[in-house]
Amino acid sequence: MGxxxxxxxxxxxxxxxxxxxxxxxxxxxxPDPGAEGDASGGGLIAQLRRPPGGxxxxxxxxxxxxxxxxxxxxxASSVLFFTFVVGLDAGRLGLMLxxxxxxxxxxxxxxxxxxxxxxVRPLLIACHLLxxxxxxxxxxxxxxxxxxxxxxxxxxxxxxxxxxxxxxxTRVAGERRATYQxxxxxxxxxxxxxxxxxxxxxxAVGTRGAxxxxxxxxxxxxxxxxxxxxxxxxxxxxxxxxxxxxxxEGGPPAGRRSPWxxxxxxxxxxxxxxxxxxxxxxxxxxPLWLVHHTDAxxxxxxxxxxxxxxLVVVLQLAVSxxxxxPQQAASAVAWYGSFLFGACALLALTPAxxxxxxxxxxxxxxxxxxxxxxxxxxxxxxxxxxxxxxGARASYLGVAGISPSAQKAVGPLLLTGAVMVTGxxxxxxxxxxxxxxxxxxxRSARRRLxxxxxxxx
Numbered sequence: 001m002g003x004x005x006x007x008x009x010x011x012x013x014x015x016x017x018x019x020x021x022x023x024x025x026x027x028x029x030x031p032d033p034g035a036e037g038d039a040s041g042g043g044l045i046a047q048l049r050r051p052p053g054g055x056x057x058x059x060x061x062x063x064x065x066x067x068x069x070x071x072x073x074x075x076a077s078s079v080l081f082f083t084f085v086v087g088l089d090a091g092r093l094g095l096m097l098x099x100x101x102x103x104x105x106x107x108x109x110x111x112x113x114x115x116x117x118x119x120v121r122p123l124l125i126a127c128h129l130l131x132x133x134x135x136x137x138x139x140x141x142x143x144x145x146x147x148x149x150x151x152x153x154x155x156x157x158x159x160x161x162x163x164x165x166x167x168x169x170t171r172v173a174g175e176r177r178a179t180y181q182x183x184x185x186x187x188x189x190x191x192x193x194x195x196x197x198x199x200x201x202x203x204a205v206g207t208r209g210a211x212x213x214x215x216x217x218x219x220x221x222x223x224x225x226x227x228x229x230x231x232x233x234x235x236x237x238x239x240x241x242x243x244x245x246x247x248x249e250g251g252p253p254a255g256r257r258s259p260w261x262x263x264x265x266x267x268x269x270x271x272x273x274x275x276x277x278x279x280x281x282x283x284x285x286x287p288l289w290l291v292h293h294t295d296a297x298x299x300x301x302x303x304x305x306x307x308x309x310x311l312v313v314v315l316q317l318a319v320s321x322x323x324x325x326p327q328q329a330a331s332a333v334a335w336y337g338s339f340l341f342g343a344c345a346l347l348a349l350t351p352a353x354x355x356x357x358x359x360x361x362x363x364x365x366x367x368x369x370x371x372x373x374x375x376x377x378x379x380x381x382x383x384x385x386x387x388x389x390x391g392a393r394a395s396y397l398g399v400a401g402i403s404p405s406a407q408k409a410v411g412p413l414l415l416t417g418a419v420m421v422t423g424x425x426x427x428x429x430x431x432x433x434x435x436x437x438x439x440x441x442x443r444s445a446r447r448r449l450x451x452x453x454x455x456x457x
């Protein structure tokens with residue numbers, strides 16, 4: 001969730017669709033031929049059987065499911081592996097994770113740059129095999145100096161793979177990419193849940209051999225995913241880049257194809273960073289606030305992730321069906337700010353004493369964080385694609401992928417170093433700040449989309 005140099009016409013539609021304009025500002029004027037099917041074509045299972053993009057989409061979704069299952073295993077066990085098996089202290093472990101997060105930031109633009117020049121399938125396979133090699137090497141390495149670059153490579157490959165999957169979807173799914181994104185999110189969350197469950201079995205055993213089996217299981221998921229990607233067909237439009245005769249979708253002038261020189265798109269990417277904070281709130285903010293500021297039982301912490309996983313799997317498709325055009329995506333950004341502000345307000349109001357009241361309040365905040373995530377996954381995806389010019393979409397989406405990576409690196413530090421230190425006031429300030437950024441993003445995106453609609457042909 002590839003793109004190679006091509007004309008704007010070829011890029012946005014998948015195999016078997018010809019002469020259909022890419023979903024961009026024009027989508028507000030041209031009805032989406034798959035919209036009714038998205039909304040009423042059946043439930044999640046039925047949509048997974050007939051995803052936008054057909055056979056190739058089904059294979060890619062299965063590859064993502066297996067990939068995320070392995071990632072779920074790794075996410076649930078890696079910290080304990082490095083602590084109890086490798087023997088790293090908290091300082092070196094924190095440095096390792098920080099370096100990994102920085103490497104992840106670089107993964108997206110690198111993938112986007114390469115996808116503008118080479119076919120996406122071998123690039124994605126290379127990312128899977130890179131992570132496979134790095135994980136296998138960890139089993140024979142115990143020195144911190146050697147583990148550091150291996151962890152960095154896994155994070156870089158992970159973010160690069162996600163960007164290439166996104167680029168693949170813009171080609172294969174065409175105008176129904178929002179539906180594909182919903183199915184991708186549902187498959188990914190199901191994979192994370194299965195992976196966490198498998199990791200729990202290994203962690204219960206707790207031996208070095210059990211940890212090694214978990215790592216090998218994650219490596220195996222990359223191997224199978226790469227084999228599945230090999231079975232797909234290269235998305236249309238992988239020829240050398242052909243510059244369109246006019247600006248597309250509010251993009252920069254035809255002679256300026258670099259996203260790094262497009263101030264409007266860079267503004268979108270910059271504003272999108274705080275609009276990814278739901279991830280840190282769910283994984284860092286809620287657990288730490290429960291542990292250090294309430295007497296709610298610690299058993300509630302797994303309930304946050306379980307609730308989030310279930311709601312995303314069940315509701316993502318329905319939410320995506322309500323956001324079919326770039327203008328709707330821009331408008332829905334405000335809902336993200338509202339949901340996140342509500343979650344922060346509940347955290348600020350969580351009673352310090354009374355386990356039942358605190359648990360109920362925190363679970364309510366988890367529901368609102370999940371609602372923000374459901375909206376964000378649709379809006380960020382659609383706007384990142386729609387605001388990019390057709391002829392340079394690969395490099396643009398690579399830059400857009402910096403937002404979630406940067407949030408993963410900075411978000412936890414913001415929560416632990418500033419918000420939680422100031423208590424309830426910090427939560428309210430954070431919620432108000434994100435809500436304000438959401439309104440600015442909505443206005444900025446609308447202007448860029450409207451400018452594209454009124455631009456002369």
